[in-house]
Amino acid sequence: MIDRPYMVRTRKSGVVTSTLHPLTTADGLAISVSRLAHPQATDVCLLIHGLTTSSDMFVMPEHYGLAAYLHDQGFEVWLADFRMSNHFGHNITGSFTFEDIAAYDWPAIVGFIRSAIGNRRLHVVAHCLGSATFHHALYGKSVDGITSVVSNSISLHARVHPWSFAKLVVAPFLVDKVLRLPYLDPGWAERENKSKPWLGRAIARAVGLVHLECNEDACNMVSFIWGTGAPAIFQHDQMSPITHGRVGELFGPIAMPYFRNVRSAVWHNNTFGRYSDKPEHQRFPARYIDNVGDVRVPTLLLSGDKNNIFPGSNKLTAERIAAKGIDGYEYREIANYGHQDLFMGKDCDRDTFPVMVDFLHRVIAR
Ligand SMILES: [Zn+2]
Structure with a gap:
């Protein structure tokens, strides 16, 4: 956009x-x-x-x-x-x-x-x-x-949620240092798009295997990145199918500084x-x-x-x-x-x- x-x-x-x-x-x-x-x-x-x-x-x-x-x-x-x-x-x-x-x-x-x-x-x-x-x-x-x-x-x-906090703790190190990815991106759900990193597309595929509630990997990725739940980001029955199909374009990639800033707040008595x-x-x-x-x-x-x-x-x-x-x-x-x-x-x-x-x-x- x-x-x-x-x-x-x-x-x-x-x-x-x-x-x-x-x-x-x-x-x-x-x-x-x-x-x-x-x-x-x-x-x-x-x-x-x-x-x-x-x-x-x-x-x-x-x-x-x-x-x-x-x-x-x-x-x-x-x-x-x-x-x-x-x-x-x-x-x-x-x-x-x-x-x-x-x-x-x-x-x-x-x-x-x-x-x-x-x-x-x-x-x-x-x-x-x-x-x-x-x-x-x-x-x-x-x-x-x-x-x-x-x-x-x-x-x-x-x-x-506790699972979200675990992700806030682990994700910055894992994404920046181990996987060496610059950010997490719902757009990785475009499996055949070779301009997206292969590792990112593999992550999106793996996330899709865990989030069985939805067939849209972009929706699953947004839930995976942001919270805890099936799905986490919204209630499916509140969404129009058109909006649900646009999740990959409505949500952009997220780099790790966000995780560190929010983690600090959660750690300091919320x-x-x-x-x-x-x-x-x-x-x-x-x-x-x-x-x-x-x-x-x-x-x-x-x-x-x-x-x-x-x-x-x-x-x-x-x-x-x-x-x-x-x-x-x-x-x-x-x-x-x-x-x-x-x-x-x-x-x-x-x-x-x-x-x-x-x-x-x-x-x-x-
Ligand atoms: Zn969905």
């Missing part, structure tokens, strides 16, 4: 074409943000993808995606493609920490949006590591002026702390949760009750914030959903998007 303008089919405004704004971060990376303009909107919503999907996860032509849904609900919608996006190669050509993203990507994107929207309210809906890194920026104080946040799956804490040792990142807090209260943004923490990637992570964040006696942070579990299907599922306009919009409207009404 590459950056390109989207033709978004809304129900109230017909087809709305996005404008693409290429940006360069302060550390020199090309990223982008796309705008679905809504001149009458008093409220603006920034949608943030996870690793290594992209803004495509919010604009899926096979069903009523979140970008169209929010536009119909009266929001101007912006779509981030930060350095974890599969529109770029940054994830596999360079090494970065979550502090790099908090220090460079989110200030660039939020700053550009703010310059375009003036003093209209800016909300954020963020998924997975897009949410985790945005929370690094918010509670690390590199961005501000956010009216509310909806987070799916993970934000300030990381919990994983809590995200400053992981980067760069001098310029020492301004970030030792633990991000400690700045909740000092920074206070109404937040809806979501998770599917069958989340097999970061199970219980957002629940733990809600519990730790409640224990501090700080209100304005809600936790909501969505029945029969997993991790990615909260945004990519075929019935999200019925099951999950209304939960998000209800929260946004309650914040706006305050």
Whole structure:
């Protein structure tokens, strides 16, 4: 996938074409943000993808995606493609920490949006590591002026199943040093594609032999890379066959720095702390949760009750914030959903998007 303008089919405004704004971060990376303009909107919503999907996860032509849904609900919608996006190669050509993203990507994107929207309210809906890194920026104080946040799956804490933790421990050494592969790639499922490494294609084949729940090796690879379950990444019955068939293009390859960053959080009492040792990142807090209260943004923490990637992570964040006696942070579990299907599922306009919009409207009404 590459950056390109989207033709978004809304129900109230017909087809709305996005404008693409290429940006360069302060550390020199090309990223982008796309705008679905809504001149009458008093409220603006920034949608943030996870690793290594992209803004495509919010604009899926096979069903009523979140970008169209929010536009119909009266929001101007912006779509981030930060350095974890599969529109770029940054994830596999360079090494970065979550502090790099908090220090460079989110200030660039939020700053550009703010310059375009003036003093209209800016909300954020963020998924997975897009949410985790945005929370690094918010509670690390590199961005501000956010009216509310909806987070799916993970934000300030990381919990994983024991088998996933075993993979977090072993994978970096095994992949980097033993197998000498630059990354893990769902695209290795293309068995006959000789441009893919033979070892990768062999791994995909082996994974397919273990994950008997699905005939799509790309789907099996995503589950294998990311979590614990059959499948781990979403609930099969929430996915349209078209989306399920596109898994290999919607998810990109994943290099090992991610594993090390998340492993550190799991190891440190499941809590995200400053992981980067760069001098310029020492301004970030030792633990991000400690700045909740000092920074206070109404937040809806979501998770599917069958989340097999970061199970219980957002629940733990809600519990730790409640224990501090700080209100304005809600936790909501969505029945029969997993991790990615909260945004990519075929019935999200019925099951999950209304939960998000209800929260946004309650914040706006305050
Ligand atoms: Zn599958």
